[in-house]
Every structure is written in C-alpha cells, then in structure tokens.
Amino acid sequence: MAGLAARLCQERAAAEGLGSCRKALSYLGQDYEALRQKCLQAGTLFKDEEFPACPSALGYQDLGPYSFKTQGIVWKRPTDLCDNPQFIVGGATRTDVCQGELGDCWLLAAIASLTLNPDVLHRVVPEAQSFQEDYAGIFHFQFWQYGEWVDVVVDDRLPTKNGELLFVHSEEGNEFWSALLEKAYAKLNGSYEALAGGSTIEGFEDFTGGISESYDLRRAPANLYQIVQKALRAGSLLGCSIDITCAAETEAITSLKLVKGHAYSVTGAEEVYYQGQPEKLVRLRNPWGEVEWTGAWSDNAREWNYIDPKQKQALDKQVDDGEFWMAFSDFQRQFTRLEICNLTPDTLTSNQVNKWDLTVFNGQWIRGSTAGGCQNYPATYWINPQFKIRLDEPDDDHEGSLNEPCCTILVGLMQKNRRRQKRMGEGLLSIGYSLYQIPQELENNKDIHLNRAFFTRNQPIARSETYINLREVSSRIKLPKGEYLIVPSTFEPYKNGEFCLRVFSEKKVKTQMIGDMVAAKPYEPHVDNKDIDDEFKTLFQKLSGEDCEVTATELQTILNRVLAKRKDIRSDGFNINTCREMISLLDTNGTGSLGLIEFKTLWMKIQMYLAIYRKVDRDYSGTIDSHEMRNALSEAGFVLNNQVQQSIAIRYACSKMTIDFDGFVACMIRLETLFKVFHLLDKEKSGVVQLSLAEVRLVRLTYYVAKLQ
Numbered sequence: 001m002a003g004l005a006a007r008l009c010q011e012r013a014a015a016e017g018l019g020s021c022r023k024a025l026s027y028l029g030q031d032y033e034a035l036r037q038k039c040l041q042a043g044t045l046f047k048d049e050e051f052p053a054c055p056s057a058l059g060y061q062d063l064g065p066y067s068f069k070t071q072g073i074v075w076k077r078p079t080d081l082c083d084n085p086q087f088i089v090g091g092a093t094r095t096d097v098c099q100g101e102l103g104d105c106w107l108l109a110a111i112a113s114l115t116l117n118p119d120v121l122h123r124v125v126p127e128a129q130s131f132q133e134d135y136a137g138i139f140h141f142q143f144w145q146y147g148e149w150v151d152v153v154v155d156d157r158l159p160t161k162n163g164e165l166l167f168v169h170s171e172e173g174n175e176f177w178s179a180l181l182e183k184a185y186a187k188l189n190g191s192y193e194a195l196a197g198g199s200t201i202e203g204f205e206d207f208t209g210g211i212s213e214s215y216d217l218r219r220a221p222a223n224l225y226q227i228v229q230k231a232l233r234a235g236s237l238l239g240c241s242i243d244i245t246c247a248a249e250t251e252a253i254t255s256l257k258l259v260k261g262h263a264y265s266v267t268g269a270e271e272v273y274y275q276g277q278p279e280k281l282v283r284l285r286n287p288w289g290e291v292e293w294t295g296a297w298s299d300n301a302r303e304w305n306y307i308d309p310k311q312k313q314a315l316d317k318q319v320d321d322g323e324f325w326m327a328f329s330d331f332q333r334q335f336t337r338l339e340i341c342n343l344t345p346d347t348l349t350s351n352q353v354n355k356w357d358l359t360v361f362n363g364q365w366i367r368g369s370t371a372g373g374c375q376n377y378p379a380t381y382w383i384n385p386q387f388k389i390r391l392d393e394p395d396d397d398h399e400g401s402l403n404e405p406c407c408t409i410l411v412g413l414m415q416k417n418r419r420r421q422k423r424m425g426e427g428l429l430s431i432g433y434s435l436y437q438i439p440q441e442l443e444n445n446k447d448i449h450l451n452r453a454f455f456t457r458n459q460p461i462a463r464s465e466t467y468i469n470l471r472e473v474s475s476r477i478k479l480p481k482g483e484y485l486i487v488p489s490t491f492e493p494y495k496n497g498e499f500c501l502r503v504f505s506e507k508k509v510k511t512q513m514i515g516d517m518v519a520a521k522p523y524e525p526h527v528d529n530k531d532i533d534d535e536f537k538t539l540f541q542k543l544s545g546e547d548c549e550v551t552a553t554e555l556q557t558i559l560n561r562v563l564a565k566r567k568d569i570r571s572d573g574f575n576i577n578t579c580r581e582m583i584s585l586l587d588t589n590g591t592g593s594l595g596l597i598e599f600k601t602l603w604m605k606i607q608m609y610l611a612i613y614r615k616v617d618r619d620y621s622g623t624i625d626s627h628e629m630r631n632a633l634s635e636a637g638f639v640l641n642n643q644v645q646q647s648i649a650i651r652y653a654c655s656k657m658t659i660d661f662d663g664f665v666a667c668m669i670r671l672e673t674l675f676k677v678f679h680l681l682d683k684e685k686s687g688v689v690q691l692s693l694a695e696v697r698l699v700r701l702t703y704y705v706a707k708l709q
Contacts, residue, residue: 019147019148019149019150020149021123021142021144021149021209023149024142024148024149024150024151025148025149025150025151026150026151026153027150027151027152027153027187027188028050030048030050030153032138032140032151032153035138035153036134036136036138039136039137039138040134040136044136045077045136045137045138045155046136046137046138046153046155046156047137047155047157048138048153048154048155048187050187051154051183051186051187053075053155053157053159055070056191057186057187057191057192058070058073058159058191058192058193059191059192059193059194060191060193060422060423061193062193062196063191063192063193064193069101072161072162073159073160073161073166074159074160074161075157075158075159075160076157076158076160077137077155077156077157077158078131078156078158078174078176079131081158081160081163081165082173082174083174084174085131085174085176086130086131086172086174086175086176087129087130087131087139087175087176087177087180088125088175088177089170089172089174089175092114092115092121092125092177092178093115094112094115094116094265094267094285094321094322094323095170095171095289095321095322096115096170096171096172096175096177096178097111097112097115097168097170097178097287097289098168098169098170098171098287098288098289098322099168099287099288099289100165100166100167100168100169101166101167102166102167102168102182102192102193102195102196103196103197104167104168104182104195104196104197104198105262105263105287105288106197106198106199106200106202106203106239106263107182107185107195107198107200107202107203108168108263108287109200109203109239109263109264109265109285109287110200110202110203110204110207110237110239110263110265111168111178111181111182111203111207111287112265112267112285112287113200113204113237113238113239113265113266113267114207114237116232116235116237116267117235117237119235120207120208120235120237120343123142124141124142124143124181124207125141125177125181126140126141126142129177131176137155137156137157138153138154138155138156139153139154139155139156139180139184140152140153140154140184141154141180141181141184141185143184143185143188143206143207144205144206144207144208144209145188145206146362146414146416146500147360147362147500147502149209150188152184152185152187152188153184154180154183154184154187156176156180158176158179158180158183159192165179167179167182167192168181168182171289171321182195185206189419189420190419190420190422190423191423193422194419194420194422194423195419198471199263199339199470199471200237200239200241200263200265200339201214201239201339201341201470201471201472202471202472204237204239204339204341205341205414205472207237208237208341208343209343210236210237210341210342210343211341211342211410211412211472211474211502211504212339212340212341212342212412212472212474213339213340213342213410213474213475213476214337214338214339214474215337215338215339215340216336216337217240217331217332217335217336217337217338218336220332220338224332224338225269225280225328227340228266228269228282228338228340229269231340231342232266232268232269234343235343236340236341236342236343237265237340237341238265238266238267238338238339238340238341239263239264239265239266239338239339240263240264240266240284240331240335240337240338240339241261241262241263241264241335241336241337242254242258242259242260242261242262242334242335242336243260243261243336243337244260244261249261253291254334256293256294256295256334257291257292257293257294258293258334258335259286259288259291262286263287264284264285264286264287264335265284265285265287266282266283266284266338267283267284267285267323268282268283268325269281269282269283269328270283270311270315272307272308272311272315273307273308274303274306274307275306279307279327280327280328280329281297281315281325281326281327281328282325282326282328282331283315283323283324283325284323284324284325284326284331285322285323285324286322286323286324287322288322289321289322290321290322291322292322292323292324293324293326295326295330295334296326296327296330297324297325297326297327297330298324298325298326299316299317299324304316342410342504357504357505357506357507357508357509358502358503358504358505359389359502359503359505359509359511360500360501360502361387361500361501361502361503361511361513362498362499362500362501363385363387363488363498363499363501363513363642364385364496364497364498364499364642364646365384365385365489365490365495365496365497365498365499366496366646366649366650367494367495367496367649367657368494368625368626368627368649368650368653368657369383369626369627369629369642369645369646369648369649369650370383370384370385370642370645370646371383371384371490371493371494371495371496371497372384372489372493372627373489373490373491373492373493373494373495374432374467374489374490374491374492375434375455375460376491377492377493378452378455378456379452379627380493380627381452381455381487381489381493382449382450382451382452382454382455383627383630384487384488384489385487385488385513385514385642386449386450386485386486386487386513386514387485387486387487387488387501387511387512387513387514388438388483388484388485388486388511388512388513388514389409389483389484389486389503389509389510389511389512390482390483390484390509390510390511391407391409391479391480391481391482391483391484391505391507391509392481392507392509392510393407393481393507393508394406394407394481394507395407395408395506395507396506404480405478405479405480406478406479406480406481407478407479407480407481407505407506407507408476408477408478408505408506409476409477409479409503409504409505409506409509410474410475410476410477410502410503410504410505411433411435411464411474411475411477411486411501411502411503411504412472412473412474412501412502412504413431413432413433413464413472413473413474413488413499413500413501414471414472414499414500414501414502415428415429415431415471415472415497415498415499416497416498416499416500417498418471418497427469428469428470428471429469429490429491429495429497430467430468430469430490430491430492431464431467431468431469431470431473431488431489431490431491431497431499432463432464432466432467432468432473432488432489432491433463433464433473433486433487433488433489433501434460434462434463434464434486434487434489435460435461435462435463435477435479435484435485435486435487436455436458436459436460436461436484436485436487437458437461437482437483437484437485438482438483438484438485439458442454443483448514449514449630450485450514451631461479461484462475462477462479467490467491485514486501486503488501494657517639517641518639518640518641518644519638519639520637520638520639520671520672520675521637522636522637522638522668522671522672522675523604523605523608523636523637525601525604525605525608527597527600527601527604528597529596529597531600532596532597532600536600537596540596540599540600543558544599547593548595548596549591549593549594549595550583550593550594550599551583551592551593552576552579552580552583552592552593553576553579555574555579555582555583555594556573556574556575556576556579559573559574559579559606560573560574563661563662568614568620568622569610569613569614569617569622569623569660569661570621570622570623570660570661571660571661571662572660572662573662574662574665574666575662575666578662578665578666578669581666581669581670581673582594582602582669584673585669585672585673585676586598586601586602605668606665608636609636609664609665609668610661612632612635612636613632613661613664615635616628616629616631616632616635621658622660622661623658623659623660623661624658624659624664625657625658625659626648626649626652626653626657626658626659627657629645629648629649629652629653629659629664629667630645632664633645633648633671636668638671648667651667652664652666652667
C-alpha cells in the first residue's frame with residue numbers, strides 16, 4: 001500500500017509539473033526563497049543544517065576527520081576571503097573553473113563545457129544571485145537527478161587552507177559561482193570526497209538531463225568530425241580523455257603536455273586553410289587552467305603563420321589558460337575516448353533543432369526477486385525487470401524498404417545514488433541491457449512477464465557493448481518497426497540497486513513496464529457435505545474433539561504432525577498466527593474455528609499448494625528459491641507487480657534466499673485474505689477502493705482481531 005501511495009503521489013506531482021526543468025523540486029524540502037527571506041528578516045546569514053560546515057561534509061576516508069589532508073581546514077565565507085566578492089564576474093567563462101585539491105577533473109570539465117551554452121548554464125546556475133543585493137549567505141543550483149530536476153540550496157561557507165579556497169576556484173580571486181556550484185553538487189552526493197573520480201558524462205547528464213554517447217577514437221566512424229561540429233552547434237556538451245594502462249599513469253603528463261587519465265572539455269571545432277589545404281582543428285580545455293598541448297597548432301606553434309591572418313587572430317589566443325587547439329588527426333591519435341551528451345527536448349530551447357522524444361522508466365534490482373544477473377545465469381535472468389516499447393514510425397530521413405532498420409533509438413541504463421553509497425563501501429555495479437524482438441504471437445500480451453522459456457528460445461537483437469561499472473551505459477540502435485523488450489540487469493545476480501532506464505527516439509514510441517498488473521484468481525474448491533467421504537469425516541471427528549470444531553491451536557498441531565512425516569519438503573512448522581489467518585479466511589460463520597466443510601476446503605487448498613511447491617522445486621531440495629516464487633504465484637492464480645514480489649522476497653525468504661513450505665503457505669493465505677478484503681470493499685467492481693480514515697482503521701482492526709482469534 002505504501003508503494004502504491006508513493007507512486008500516486010509521484011504521478012500527481014508530475015501532473016502538476018513538479019520535477020520538470022521549469023518547476024524543480026526542493027532538495028531535502030529546503031525552499032530557497034523561504035529560507036532566504038527568513039534570514040533577511042532575522043538579519044542573519046544562512047547556516048545549512050542539512051550540509052553543515054564540518055568534517056562530515058568533506059568526506060569519510062581520504063578527506064575524513066582524521067586524515068592529514070583535512071588538517072588545518074577552515075570554513076570561510078567569501079566575505080571573509082576578499083573585500084568585494086562577486087558571484088559572477090563578466091559572465092561565466094571556462095577560466096572560472098580551475099581545479100583545486102580534489103580529484104574531480106571530470107566534473108570541472110563538464111562545468112567548463114556548460115559555460116559554452118548560456119541557456120543550459122542559467123538553468124543550473126540561476127541568475128539574480130549576488131553578494132550585494134539582499135545577500136543572506138544562501139545560494140541555490142539546479143541539477144537533473146534520474147528523471148527529475150532538483151533545486152539544491154547551500155550556505156556560502158567554503159573549505160579553505162591558509163586563506164585560499166581548497167577546491168575549485170576562479171582565476172578571478174573574487175569570483176565564487178564555480179566554488180558554490182561544486183559545493184551544491186557535493187551536497188547532492190553526500191560529501192566532497194564522493195566526487196573524486198568519475199566520467200565527464202556524469203556531470204554532463206546531471207547538468208542537462210541529456211543522454212550521452214561514447215566513441216572509442218581508435219574505432220571512430222568516418223564522419224566523427226561532422227558529428228562533433230553538429231553536436232557543438234546543437235549546444236551538446238563534449239568531453240575527452242586518454243586511457244591509462246596502470247594506476248601509476250594517472251595524471252601522468254606526456255612529452256607533448258597532455259595529461260593521461262584526465263578529463264578535458266571539447267570547446268570548439270573549426271576548419272582552416274593551411275598551405276592551401278583544408279585542416280580540421282578542435283579546441284580543448286584542461287580544467288587545471290594550465291598544462292597545454294605543445295604539438296602542432298598549440299599556442300605559438302609555427303602552423304598559425306601559414307593561415308589567413310584574420311582566422312589566426314580569431315582563433316590563436318596565446319595565453320596559458322589551459323585551452324588550446326590541435327589538429328583533429330592528432331586528437332584521434334593522442335586521445336582515446338570522446339563523450340557527447342545529447343540534450344533532452346526540455347533542455348533544447350530552439351525550435352529549429354530536431355528534438356528527441358523521451359521515455360523514462362524507474363526500477364529496482366532486489367536480491368531474490370528482481371536481481372537476476374546477466375544471460376550467464378539462465379535460472380534467474382528472466383526475473384529481471386522488463387520494459388516493452390513499440391516502434392511504429394520510421395525516421396524522417398530513412399531511405400530504403402520498411403523491412404530494413406529504420407527507427408533510431410538511444411537507450412541509456414543508469415544506476416542511481418551510487419556516489420552517496422561510497423561512504424558505506426558500495427561501488428558502482430557492472431550493468432548492461434539486452435533488447436529482444438517480441439514475436440507476433442506475444443504482441444497482444446499486455447502485462448505478462450516473459451518467462452525463462454522465452455529467453456532460452458530467443459537471443460537479443462541488440463545489447464549494450466559490455467557489462468561495465470559505469471553510472472550509465474548507452475548505445476544508439478537502429479531497428480525495424482515492431483515491438484521490443486528491454487531487459488536491464490547487473491552482471492551478477494542478487495545485487496541490490498536502483499536504476500533509471502531512458503529511451504530517446506526520433507519518433508514517438510509506445511511504452512509499457514511489464515509486470516505492473518495486480519490480479520488474483522486463486523484456487524477455490526467447492527465442497528459440500530456429500531462430497532466428503534466417511535474416512536475423512538471420521539478423521540475430522542477424531543482431530544476436532546467433541547465440539548467438531550478445529551481451533552487455531554488444534555490446527556497448528558494437526559498441520560505440524562503432517563509436516564513432520566514428510567521428507568520431501570522442509571519446514572520449521574506452522575506458527576499460530578498463520579493458523580489464525582487460515583481460520584479467518586475460511587471461517588464463514590464467525591466462530592473463530594473451522595467446521596467439517598471449512599476444514600475440508602482448507603485441506604484441499606493446502607494439497608494444491610503442496611503440488612505447486614513440489615512442481616516449482618526444480619532441484620528437489622525441499623525448498624524453493626525466492627526467484628522461483630514468481631512461477632509458484634502464477635501457478636496459484638496470482639499476478640503481482642514487482643513491488644509486491646519484492647515485498648514477498650523480503651518477508652518470506654531466509655538469508656539464503658529460499659522459502660520453506662510453511663512460509664509459502666503463509667504467503668498464499670495472506671494474499672488470499674488481502675484480495676478477499678479488497679473485493680469486499682470494491683463495491684463498484686472498478687478495481688479501485690477509496691476509503692475514509694475511519695474505514696482504514698476498521699479494516700486494520702478487523703484484520704488484527706482475525707489474527708488473534
């Protein structure tokens with residue numbers, strides 16, 4: 001019920017526009033304007049209790065309270081550091097982003113690229129913030145987080161050492177927007193240390209809500225330069241790096257002054273005529289603000305003397321600012337990887353740009369219920385979450401027959417909140433996805449979770465390149481029209497995690513999360529007195545005593561004696577609460593006990609549950625694995641969504657993720673009871689029940705009284 005209520009709240013908020021780029025959610029419930037006005041009225045400067053200026057905000061290990069790196073750190077406001085602090089001086093530029101003592105060059109490369117697109121920049125860094133007008137020591141920034149925009153407030157106390165900012169800073173000594181932006185992002189991820197190490201793609205996506213593509217420059221497409229130019233014109237964010245082969249190469253500087261294992265921004269692409277021949281150039285920026293390429297087309301290189309003087313004047317800025325030009329051919333030889341962040345429809349403000357259509361799914365991998373691992377684990381792979389898409393319209397620029405691949409989609413699988421979990425020793429999971437074409441005979445199955453047999457018979461027609469421990473894996477796929485299933489997974493089964501699956505498409509697609517239906521048609525034996533043979537009647541009279549009624553205590557004794565004789569199933573025995581629920585389910589006359597017909601009905605149900613249990617127990621272990629529970633529930637007539645499946649695994653599976661027979665029966669009885677109550681309350685048979693608070697309390701009271709009978 002709590003999960004359903006949360007989903008209804010999310011749907012209502014989305015309908016009101018909350019979480020969109022125009023109406024960001026207040027992170028941790030902190031409303032910027034309300035907090036600012038409160039400080040102004042009180043004549044005080046804001047102190048952020050949610051991210052206090054103390055050692056926990058710095059980190060937990062390398063920047064932990066007892067680390068030598070954090071000794072001597074003092075938190076100071078910009079007003080304590082200089083006479084005339086400014087939020088932004090002369091507009092935000094790439095030179096405002098210089099790296100400090102934190103290994104977050106990936107983030108700074110993304111921030112530097114952000115300055116090239118004012119529309120995107122002003123969404124992340126809202127305007128009308130200053131240290132002069134209505135200054136209250138509070139600032140705010142907006143970030144995209146897994147399908148929603150959030151507004152993050154921070155106070156302006158910044159970590160310093162010897163009177164200098166410890167982390168990111170501007171070349172202008174009195175400019176602080178970039179330092180405050182870094183602090184807000186650190187708050188979003190739990191600490192400054194959580195930002196150490198990463199991919200520029202991550203920063204790109206959190207600043208834009210876009211989806212990224214990665215190109216191996218050793219295997220780049222022939223039209224890559226055109227892709228780069230088109231991406232820059234469209235306001236996309238671009239980054240690049242040189243792979244390292246061992247830890248010792250991290251931030252090693254080559255003979256031509258390029259830094260290995262370090263994130264650069266791609267900030268320009270221009271063609272010039274050099275000695276009468278066209279030459280493709282790219283402009284890069286090192287977020288350090290220094291250490292520049294010294295090869296061809298670098299600052300002061302001789303090549304600049306052989307091009308048009310006007311172009312030279314426009315392009316050749318001979319300043320050691322970390323930004324430089326190089327030939328595109330050298331770029332492909334020297335660098336290893338290029339990353340491009342494609343912007344979402346709500347990020348692109350121009351109507352002249354071809355905008356993607358976007359669908360977002362959120363889901364979870366839960367150990368024992370939906371964490372099935374990759375195809376190497378066929379016994380569990382099929383329990384992973386499943387998502388259906390239907391492609392009906394070809395791309396506008398498609399040429400050829402409609403039977404050929406003609407629909408372009410970008411699929412991105414992103415794992416959530418892993419930076420925040422670094423503090424607990426949790427790293428990134430290795431993730432990936434596969435895409436299957438759904439046969440025509442299964443296309444009309446609206447909500448059937450495809451089973452193990454389907455994946456045994458069918459191979460994926462597309463997949464992510466490899467399972468890898470990145471926050472997001474993505475790829476561009478061309479497909480014929482039709483219906484497809486996307487299965488996201490971790491590499492190994494039983495790994496808990498949350499994820500966001502995004503599908504960007506050139507045309508509108510129909511989408512559906514598989515396994516979101518809840519329905520029940522359990523086994524209901526019809527018994528009357530003439531159907532009961534004399535032997536069963538005699539046995540019942542012997543077990544029930546003189547009153548011919550079986551109480552919960554007597555039922556517990558009967559069932560546990562039967563279980564004790566069976567060697568093919570494992571059980572700890574039925575507890576008294578389960579027996580009370582059995583009686584509550586079948587007690588038609590309200591006596592709190594079972595008569596002959598009621599007991600016979602229960603006995604037939606238990607026999608049916610036993611047959612299902614043994615059928616699903618494929619290895620004859622006497623127990624069933626929690627991932628086999630989905631099949632058992634289906635055999636018993638229940639169709640449940642992933643949230644309920646997850647709750648069942650948590651409630652009934654042991655630490656080894658197995659469920660014994662008494663737990664299985666208890667689960668079946670509980671489900672039957674819940675559906676019975678629901679159908680009684682659903683007087684209109686609409687599939688929706690609306691209850692007043694008094695009715696909710698009455699339902700709860702009735703349920704607990706039944707358990708105590």
